[in-house]
Amino acid sequence: QPITKSTTPISTTATNTVETPRKQVQPMKEDRHETIKGIKKIMVKTMTQANSIPHFTYCDDYDLTELVKLRKKLKKLYEQEKKTLKLSYMPFIIKACSLALTEYPILNAHVDAKCETIIYKATHNIGVAMDTRDGLLVPNVKNVQTLSIQDIASELTRLQQQAYNGKLTNDDMQGGTFSLSNIGAIGGTYAVPVLVVPEVAIGALGKISLKACAPENLDDSSSSSDDDEYYPNVRFRHMMSISWSADHRVIDGATMARFSNKLKSYLENPISMMINTK
Ligand code: CAO
Numbered sequence: 001q002p003i004t005k006s007t008t009p010i011s012t013t014a015t016n017t018v019e020t021p022r023k024q025v026q027p028m029k030e031d032r033h034e035t036i037k038g039i040k041k042i043m044v045k046t047m048t049q050a051n052s053i054p055h056f057t058y059c060d061d062y063d064l065t066e067l068v069k070l071r072k073k074l075k076k077l078y079e080q081e082k083k084t085l086k087l088s089y090m091p092f093i094i095k096a097c098s099l100a101l102t103e104y105p106i107l108n109a110h111v112d113a114k115c116e117t118i119i120y121k122a123t124h125n126i127g128v129a130m131d132t133r134d135g136l137l138v139p140n141v142k143n144v145q146t147l148s149i150q151d152i153a154s155e156l157t158r159l160q161q162q163a164y165n166g167k168l169t170n171d172d173m174q175g176g177t178f179s180l181s182n183i184g185a186i187g188g189t190y191a192v193p194v195l196v197v198p199e200v201a202i203g204a205l206g207k208i209s210l211k212a213c214a215p216e217n218l219d220d221s222s223s224s225s226d227d228d229e230y231y232p233n234v235r236f237r238h239m240m241s242i243s244w245s246a247d248h249r250v251i252d253g254a255t256m257a258r259f260s261n262k263l264k265s266y267l268e269n270p271i272s273m274m275i276n277t278k
Contacts, residue, residue, distance in 0.1 A: 039135040091152040096266035098144040110198040127179035189219035208243035
């Protein structure tokens with residue numbers, strides 16, 4: 001895939017979508033014609049191809065309160081030790097995906113063009129959709145199954161910087177086996193992600209935000225109320241919605257749901273990831 005150099009990349013955060021000051025936007029006076037070329041042209045081809053594959057979308061909500069607390073503690077620790085590592089939620093989510101993929105290898109697979117063979121991929125090369133001025137790019141973090149959360153954080157930062165500078169290489173872009181799109185870094189709750197062919201599954205992450213949860217959803221039945229309209233112990237939790245799309249020719253909904261439940265269990269109890277992390 002040819003990568004062109006980005007001139008004015010967009011940087012996104014959950015609260016601030018554009019960092020560079022812009023001229024005041026004026027309404028257009030006449031139509032403007034633009035030739036679709038470069039990465040945008042590649043997008044036309046890959047998205048059209050991907051959309052021809054029968055796929056389904058499955059969504060769930062994860063309670064990330066414990067992960068939010070853990071990341072806060074680790075960020076503080078890194079600051080004290082003067083480590084410059086950027087620790088967003090993505091490295092935890094990428095590692096948890098890899099652990100869950102180990103149990104569901106069918107989701108870390110490629111399908112050939114005629115859909116005659118499934119290739120179960122040995123490496124977990126997890127792609128991360130990145131929003132750049134040139135268009136959508138999906139570089140991947142390679143061999144996640146062998147990496148620590150800290151290793152993933154440094155590699156993700158490198159890829160993000162390369163994307164920012166328009167310097168992603170073909171190697172950065174090729175060989176992905178599973179993908180994530182953190183649209184929640186910009187905003188929003190649900191999305192229907194489009195497959196990165198020949199991969200068979202992709203997840204879109206919504207924005208992590210505080211939501212009121214009734215006690216019966218919180219593993220605390222002692223405080224539940226029989227009154228449908230009165231919940232004295234309603235609590236606020238850091239919730240994230242996740243939307244999965246999968247190739248329905250080879251993946252069934254039950255497998256996707258079981259994988260998502262496994263991932264949810266890791267992310268809701270991040271300490272459980274440690275036992276399985278090499
Ligand atoms: N909910 C809440 N906060 C979030 C968040 C989310 N889903 N995602 C990121 N954040 C927070 C981060 O934790 C970080 O906070 P701190 O400053 O406190 O550490 C801040 O927002 C900035 O994060 P980031 O965006 O720089 O880094 P990231 O590792 O979370 O994500 C990347 C990296 C490349 C996925 C993201 O920048 C990006 O480009 N997202 C857009 C993806 C996209 O366009 N998808 C659509 C594809 S389909 O067209």
